[in-house]
Amino acid sequence: MPKKEEYTQRVTLCPDGKYRWIYEFDMIRNPVILITVSKVLLLSFLVVFAFVILIGIKDLTPKYFFDTLHFFVILALIFQVIGFIAYLIVAKRYGYKYIVLFEMDENGFVHRQMESQFKKASAMGWLTAAMGAVSGNISAIAAGINSATHDSLATDFKLVKSIKPIRKFNTVKVNSPFSKNQIYVEKEDFDFVLEYIKKRVEEKKNTIDKYHRGM
Secondary structure (H helix, E strand, O other): OOOHHHHHHOOEEOOOOOEEEEEEEEOOOOOHHHHHHHHHHHHHHHHHHHHHHHHOHHHOOHHHHHHHHHHHHHHHHHHHHHHHHHHHHHHHHOOOEEEEEEEEOOOEEEEEEEOOOOOHHHHHHHHHHHHHOOOOOHHHHHHHHHHOEEEEEEEEHHHOOEEEEEHHHOEEEEEEOOEEEEEEOOHHHHHHHHHHHHHHHHHHHHHHHHHHHHO
């Protein structure tokens, strides 16, 4: 039998029908979260810039346009630096490790951030219990896992519009309207998780298309 840590870090089917695994994300070596934050900041500035240009569209001149653009570029660069510093502060608070519990089934998946004081060894213990159902009460075990998490983001496969795998960072980006989620998984299970998501998203899409055609 594999060692506990190897066993619990792999994507494993639990008795309640959900796949579960824990991923320890290195916040310095893996820049995926930082890049996502940077993109959100840039998009926000682009929206505000477009709004300002539209307000002054009647009196728009090349000088007004480029002066406004210059101002927003400088402001965006300043906020990118602030965002980077803030990211490093948050990373330090978490010990430069972001520990995530993933739960996935036929309908979707949930990305759960473990409490900062909740040690990885404890998380492994919870997950081992869930996988082996040692108490015979999987709902009680799930409740225990949930109590050790605070921030979570759920994704419904039928709402997914695009999937973007980033293999070198062990990341799969799953995008829905008004919601962007990310799965982190070890390279040994990367292809399994990616294909599992693709298949379910396509199945949900086909089901919805058939429903609308039948109306």
